[in-house]
Structures are given as C-alpha cells and as structure tokens.
Amino acid sequence: MTADPLDAHPTMAKLTRSTHPAPVFPEKILQFGTGVLLRGLPDYLVQKANNEGRFEGSIVVVKSTDSQTDEFSEQDNLYTVAVRGFQQGQEVTENVIVSAISRVLAAQTQWSEVLKLARNPKLQIIVSNTTEIGLNYVEESIFQNPPQSFPAKLTSFLYERFRSVGGSKAKGLVVIPTELVTDNGLKLRDAVERLAQFNELGKLFTKWLKFHVRFCNSLVDRIVTRPTDDSQKILQQEVGYEDSLLTFTEPYYLWAIEGDDRVRETLSFAGPSSPQIIIDEDINFYKERKLRVLNGTHTLTMPLGYLLGLETVADEMRHPTMSKFIESLMLNEIVPTVPHYDIPGMDKAAVTQFANDVLDRFRNPHLDHLLLKISLQQTAKMQARNVATLQRYYEQTHEVPKLMALGFAAYLLFMKVVREEHGQFFGEIALASGGSLNYPIQDDKAGYFYGDWKTVKERAPATVQTFVQSVLSDKTLWQTDLTTLPGFSDAVAKDLNLLLTKGVVKTLESAVA
Template sequence: MTPADQPSQTASTPTMAQLNRTTHPAPEYPEKILQFGTGVLLRGLPDYLVQKANAEGRFNGSIVVVKSTDSQTDEFAKQDNLYTVVVRGIQQGQEVAENTIVSAVSRVLAAQTQWQQILTIARNPNLQIVISNTTEVGLDYVEESIFQHPPQSFPGKLTAFLYERFRSVGGAKGKGLVVIPTELVTDNGLKLRGAVEKLAQFNELGKLFTKWLKFHVRFCNSLVDRIVTRPADAEAQQKLQQALGYEDDLLTLTEPYHLWAIEGDERVKETLTFVDPASSAIIIDEDILFYRERKLRVLNGTHTFATPMGYLLGLETVADEMQHPTMSRFVERLMLEEIVPTVPAYETPGMDKAAIKQFAYDVLDRFRNPHLDHLLLNISLQQSAKMQARNVATLQRYYEQFKAAPTFMTLGFAAYLLFMKAVREEDGRYVGEIATGGGVITYPIRDEKAKYFYDRWQQVTPTDAATVRQLVVSVCADDELWGIDLSLLPDFVDRVTEQLTSLLTEGIEPTLAKAVQ
C-alpha cells in the first residue's frame, strides 16, 4: 500500500502511550523556583537547563509555573507536567539530535483561579528564584491595587507575591529572592524593579518592605538567546511523536545553540546552583553588555538587513535564505565583513574579537538549521524600529573604522526601502507586492511607519532616478526616524540610491548577484 492509500492519522495517535509520570517515572524535588509564564522559550531554555542540572545532581529543585493568560492548565495536568524538548540542528558543522524529557516542573497554577495558592508558595522556605517571560509590555508599570485576586499586571502580581513573602519571613534578610526576567527588553531587571518599587509606594506597603526589597531581593538583567518553537503543524508533530514513541501535546522544538547571560554578583552565583561553572551557555557576570551588543548587532542586525532582500527574492524562511547560493553569500559577507568588525570587544578571553567571530560562525550554523521554520515575514514585523535599534550604531561604527560606505549594508538598506513600498491601503493596512514567474505575491507591511513610506513612495517613478534619489534623501535625513541624520554619512545616500535604482530597474536577483560577485 502506498503512503497515499494509507489511512490518515491525527497528531493524537491512539496506539501510543501518553507522556506522564506513570509511563515515564521521574523524581520529585522541592520547589525552589517560581516561574511566571508557560511559553516555549521558558520551556526550552531555563526549564531545560534546570532539568539538566537536576540530572547531574547540581540543583535538586523544581519549578512552580504560574499561567496568567487564562485558567486552562489541562495540557500540563494531563501529562503530569512532563514535556519533551527536541533539539535539532547544526553545531560546528555537525548534525545534532537530542531528546530530553523535562520533569523539573512540579505544578502549573492559573493566576485567575488559583491566586491564593500562588501566594501560599511565598511562604515556602525552599523558594529562592523567580523567573519570568511575559511580553515586552508585560514589564510596564500599571497603577493598581496589589490586593486584587489577582492583580492585573505582572509587576502587580510579583509585588503582591514579594509582599506576602516579606510578611511570612518577618523581613529576614536570608529569605530574599533572586528575580530574573527574560523578556526581550534592555535592562529588563532594572525595569521590573522600578515597576515593583512604584507599586510598593502606590500601595503604601511601608518602609520596612521597601528596605527589604532594596537590600534582599536581587533583580537581575538577563539576555536569552535560543530559537524555540512548537512543531510546524500536525504532520510534523505526529512524525516527532512516532520517533519518540509516545504522545506529547507540549512537544517543544529547539536549536542546539543556547545562551543565558545573567547580570549578577556572588550572591546570585551562590543561589543559581543550576549553573554549571564550566559551561559557556549560562553566564553570570556583573556586566552583560558585551553579550547583549554581540547578539543585537551580529544576529539581530543581520536579520534586519537581510530579511527584506530574502523576502523580495520570494524566499520564506531563514533556512531558505541560506540554501539560496547568492543570498547565502550576501548574508555571510554582510555579517563577517561589515558587521563583525564593528562590534565592541574586550581583551578578556571570551569577550574578545575571536569570541565575536566564533559567535558569528555559530549564528550562520543556526541560520542554516532546516528543522526550524523561522519565517522572514515574522522577522519583518516593525522593521523600521528594528533597523534603528539594531543597525544605526553599526553603520556609524563602520564609517568610523573604514571611512567608506559599506557595500552590503547599503544594499540591505535599499532592499528595506523597497520592501516598505506599499501598492495599496486596505482598511488601514498597507500591502506590498512581489512579481514572480508564477504571478504576484502580496504581503502585509506590519510596521508603524507603513503610512510614512506609502506617502513617500507615491512621489516616486521607478524609472526616474531623480525621484528615487529624493525618496532616499528624505528618509535618510529624517533624524526623528533614525536618531541621527543618515544623509550626513559620506556617500551613504549615493550608494543606497544606486542600489535601490538597480533593484527597481534591473531586478532583485541581478542586483544581488552583482554585489556579491
């Protein structure tokens, strides 16, 4: 019987056992970590690392998870809070395949219906650490009473929890906690501390609590770097489950590379015993700026310069870019020749130029990972803000170092301008078009500056070099958009205009091929 003749199966295959503590017995540990968030990033990085530490006898603790978005915890309960992290990808040119059943989660509680139980955890003498991953806006201050059940915001929930902790331990200094937010916000620990302190003041929680908060609760800035997803669809889920031999509705797919940089002192190091001192994957340092800059410029900055070009070529994912011979060459040369030399380095081993270059090679391996569907259209979300945050400083540093306009960054910037060319507005949304051999592909321009670019492109005739140049000049000179006047960078406008004109008149592929030859 051919595959087409076989009866179809759903992702839930009745012939396989369900993953749980009956089918897969696992040890239980005292609850040492409270975690706000149930998402795949937390499951595939902090929780995975705690699991590894437990298996090696370095932590011997479990995680209580708080779910804030709704009260549904059935997925976890059905599996006794077990799930599998499936690692697939390329590392140093070698294929990596690893499956780890994570049993480090003890309970998953819903804030909406089990808030009193969550507050009870504050009295647990074993509790040491709080981890979070809400959303980028999840760390914002919301003026509210922390005595609601539950408070609305994450900082409100955390303040209520810390206040309950303070009252239960009588303000004992040895019972403070280490708080590590992992939200993708610069200085996330400082931002969260500021919100908690403001809430303590608004709720009149008293000077003794404020003092305990200041001296005995350590908020750590942190940076997480790992691509973690769910299987792409039901078919991919079923295939992985068949390989594992059991059903797992929480199956988590991730790449081999991972980094968690935590800003902390000796007290933090003493508390985070799940950290292997010999590992370079978890770093505790009093200053993590190097790691943040390296990721922002090399990984994120390359994405932002390359994504518009890749998408205009008709590619869908980062892996597609790396399989395209011309596009992959563009990505490699952009990263290694123009971005890597500009990243600030230190003389300390692990934070020097060699470490930056090795990180770049690791990133290229990650980009080539065929197991992760990292969609270019998703990366293009708020492209203008990302271009400013990730790449303006890189451009400035390149000019300072090389005294010339960069070839690949100017081409990436030109492709970004073309990507932002909307052909029409539909109910306040702006739509771009790509002409292909098989017709026309439309795509949404999900960017706060979509109207800004739509209006400027209305004045452009693609075959009229003067109108193309005027577009480039007006956009580059907008210091409100970029924080500086990019038109003052020598030859930048000329090179971007030249590249954009070529993209418009000669096409994407010929322009790209000419640049990387």
C-alpha cells in the first residue's frame, strides 16, 4: 500500500508567537466577526500597513456565534493568508502571517470585556461582517448581557463609549460595515438610531451619534475561502508550520469606503501604497462597476456553464467555447453600458481594466468557485444585476444584445423544474456519459417556473414563444416589462428553442462562431 505523499511529512510545530514573534500594538480597531472575508481583507490590510509602519495598531475581534475561541487562542491569534492566482497575466504567490489581532472575545461570555474596550482612548475604528440580515433593526434592550442582534450590541458599545468619554468630539469613532448590503453604513446607522430611541438613551447621546460617529457605506471585493483539506496540507508543507486558521485568497482586492478627510486621516492603513483601498465621498462608481461587470457576468453565464456540465468558474474559463462567450459578453455587451466619469480611475479605461482583472480572477485555478453556489436566488440576481444593463445597451445601440439574450434563455432552461420533493425543486441536465443529473434550484421563484414550464410542449416553438413572452412581461419579476425591448423576446425565444432542440453545445458554438 502506497502512503499518501500529503501525509508523508514530520509533525510540524503550530503557528504561535513563540515560533513567530510579532510586535504588539495598541488596540485601535474593534471587529465584529471572525469570518474569512474579514481575515483575508481588512485584517490582512492592517497587517500590511503595520509591516510598513503606517498604522501600528491591533484589532480586537468579537465572536457572536458561539463562545468557542480556542481556534485563535491556541495560535496566539496568528494565522496565515495564502494568496494565489494571476494578476495582469503574472502568477502571484504570497504567504502573509497576520499578527494584527490582539484578542478574540466571545460576546456570549465576555461582554463585559467588550464594553471595557469602549473606554479605551486609542480606539478609532469599528468594522463588521455579520450576515446580510445582520444589519436589520430588532427592537430589544441594549442592556442585556449581551444584546442579541448586532445593531443592539453596537448601540450598547457606543453608549458605553459616549458615557466614558463624556460625549467628547475627539473620541468619536468611524464605523465601517462590510456586509454585502446596499448602503450598509446608512442601514446600520438607522438601526442604531432607532435602538437609541427605543432604549431612551437621551438627546445628548443622539447628538453625539449624529456628529461624532461616522457610519461609512463600504464595498468589499475579494474572494476569500478556507482551503480544502488537501490544499491545507500542501500549504502547510510550504510554510513549514501547522495553521488551523489558514486563509486562502486571490491576489485582487478592493475596499471602497464612503468617507471624508476625517475618515481618510483615521484609516491611516490606507494610503498611496494601498491604492485598492479607496476612500471617496461617493463610491457608487465602484458599486456599479462590480455589480454589472463581475456579478452580472456571473449571473448571465452560470446557467450555460452548468448546463454544459461544468462545476466551477475556472472550469468555464478552461472550456474554449464557454470562455470565448464569457469574454465577448463581458467586454462587448456589458462593459460599454457601465456608467463612468471623466476622472482618472473612474473613467472608461478603469472599467475596461476592471473587466480584464475580473477575467484573470475567473481563470484562477486555485479557487473552487462553484457554479451552483452562484445560482442561489438566480431570478432576483438577474433583476438586480442585469435588467439595467439590458436597458442601457438598448439606449446606446438600439440593437438586441445577442449574448445577453442567450444567457437569459439559458437561465430560463436552468429554471426548468422537473420534480418537487418536500418543497425543494429540482432541474435536470443530460450527462455526456449518458443518463441525467438532478440539481437543486435554490430560488424563491422555482414554484413559479414549475407551473409556467408545464405550458411548454416539446418541439412546439409557439409554446416556447408564449412562455418567454409571459415571463419577460411579468413586472413582478423584473420591475419592468422586458417585452418592450425591441426584438429581445424573439431572440430569447429563438435561443431557448435551439437549446431545447439542438442542445447547449451546438447552440453555444453557433453563438460565438
């Protein structure tokens, strides 16, 4: 029996401050959340700035999900960020030991320690990444130990800060949520202000919140994951130590933060050597660019890739026909529609550069970005990411975007429900080796399509046309009538009929020929 080469290595020492000594800096940041995105972006960036002497601050992390912090304490709060991928055609390999986290506190059992930090005069910044619903307002007392919701925890912390500094202007804080929610800073501010009112915290606290606590909308863009078991073993062999918190990420990153000079001065870990940290009073350009180019392309191409039998985004980019479709769709139909300004870094060239960066990111063989994961709530994503792009394309060209039409047709085919089981809907694809594969359709509109697809008859183009017109004209799905876009409904119906009769491979090949 042959031994697994991945296991053929001596026992390695665990990553700790005794094996890898690191300086200790004043605690300047409070972070709500221990997830990989925070570890691979804000914490990583603070570490880089500390290494260059530009920030010299540490991070106190609050864990809300449970009281287990052994993962961090066993490694003295150190962990490694492994960066792998391509940038501008060049392969990037980097291992960074992050020592910027000073403590990890469990909210459930150490809330008094969290509140004690509010009295720290050196504290400047609060960062969060809970969940998309984590910013929602929940009516509750902030004097629980601890409060339940994240906004209530934050309100409790800010109130303790206000009381300890006597409402000092100089001791206000900058709060930066990174949750993937539109206007996340404004949403969090609203929840905190409502909790202050519900808990009758007084006019002076409300005034201090308004003038001295800055809530910043922000946009984060970086794929960060936990490595697979095999990748973990390989990476640990490379670095020469055991790291159970090892974090895997791509080279590209962007953190756009809506802020003024005060925010810029406070976030001293941003600067000329970190141009991907953008602090601007309006970050809408960056939000639109990511939503349309990266997210919109994912949504329009995922169904075709999955129906081809591919599993990941990297698989799509290795497929000669699919990769050509993705590049042409992105560069020729989506990029020209993205709003831009006549300002360096926010102009047409910046949109094109971002698109080329995205293609590099899609090609990254080190990331297992599953297509089925991208398919979650596909209908809502199609509306949010691509309807405005469609409309802008028509405004600019007065023509049918042929590749978008095919992407939309493939989405409709992906949403073809073949069976329901205990409230879960399933679609089906034919396998090249014979037989078929059922896949879950994780979409609130799956039941809607289950009913509508029953009206479509095999090899009956008229029924396909009627089905497409019915779906495209439904304003409850798209917040507009897509049949008003000249020729779009006909193009989608034609492509859907080809997908049903000729198959995905031949339809795709003819589209990019």
